[in-house]
Amino acid sequence: MSSGLVFAAAGAVLFAMGLAGIVLIGHLLRRILAFNVMGSGAFLILVGLAQRAGGADPVPQAMVLTGIVVAVASTALALALARRLHRLTGRTTLSATDSDPE
């Protein structure tokens, strides 16, 4: 197992952890963090898998650099929306009545 594959496997575990976090956690701030963990997992898989045979591959590295910047932007937008929701309703979770009756 090359070091690239170890990175990719760690990325897969991070991705699954983030996914479970998004499903299980109600608080929006922690859900945004879980989304970022998931994204980091995807980046690790991309970079790790590409260099499993040896040398680094500049193409996925450039893609991941693009992805990181987009992730920052989407995180900021998500935070803005979460703050707006908090200011308007005082809640930090999404309404349970829309899709998830309990």
Add this chain to the structure above:
Amino acid sequence: MIPLLKRVAVILAAASFAGALVVAMLDLPAPTVHLPAAVEANMAASGVAHPVTAVLLNFRGYDTLLEVGVLLLALLGVLAVTGVRAAPRAVAPAEPAKRMLARLLAPLMMLVAVYLLWAGAIQPGGAFQAGAVLAAAAVLLHLTGILPGWGAPGPRLRVSLAAGFLIFLAVAGALLARGALLAYPPAQAGMLILLIEAGLMVSLGLILAGLFLLLSRDSGDEA
């Protein structure tokens, strides 16, 4: 609260998903296309000497173009969500030593940003890293109370925010006349990439700083 059963089911499903992914990655055949070799073969025509920069701004330039568009959209989204407020509030001034340090560091960070931009052609660096350093300088100045949060952006700020995307788009459009989007003529490729990156550095720095300074202007608690 989430019932225990659902919690266990989700965790088990996520764990087996991760396991399946790892098994699939172990079984993956070797790639049939060797991309690093393809990049290496075309480096001479790319106009820069660092492969990541060459991919980012030449071989896959349209990805970067759209990415800057996404960033601009995110900023517009934040502007729309936070609403336009005329009077931005300044953060309470920090202690004199911190303010002094921020004043000393900010010009150095601008210097580092320009160096990163220039270094991107031959080693790790480039417009995104440079923009991030610029944004960090703005956040530092804001947190020490020197730079107030943003109100509604004025005409000059709007132009600067969009300049990187517009320059990139203009170059792409001009090159379209030659047949393909962002297919630089090899002789001018280095010059064009530096022009695009310089625009991107300014705009990205402002956009990233704006994401913070726009969110910071209201504490979110008040009605």
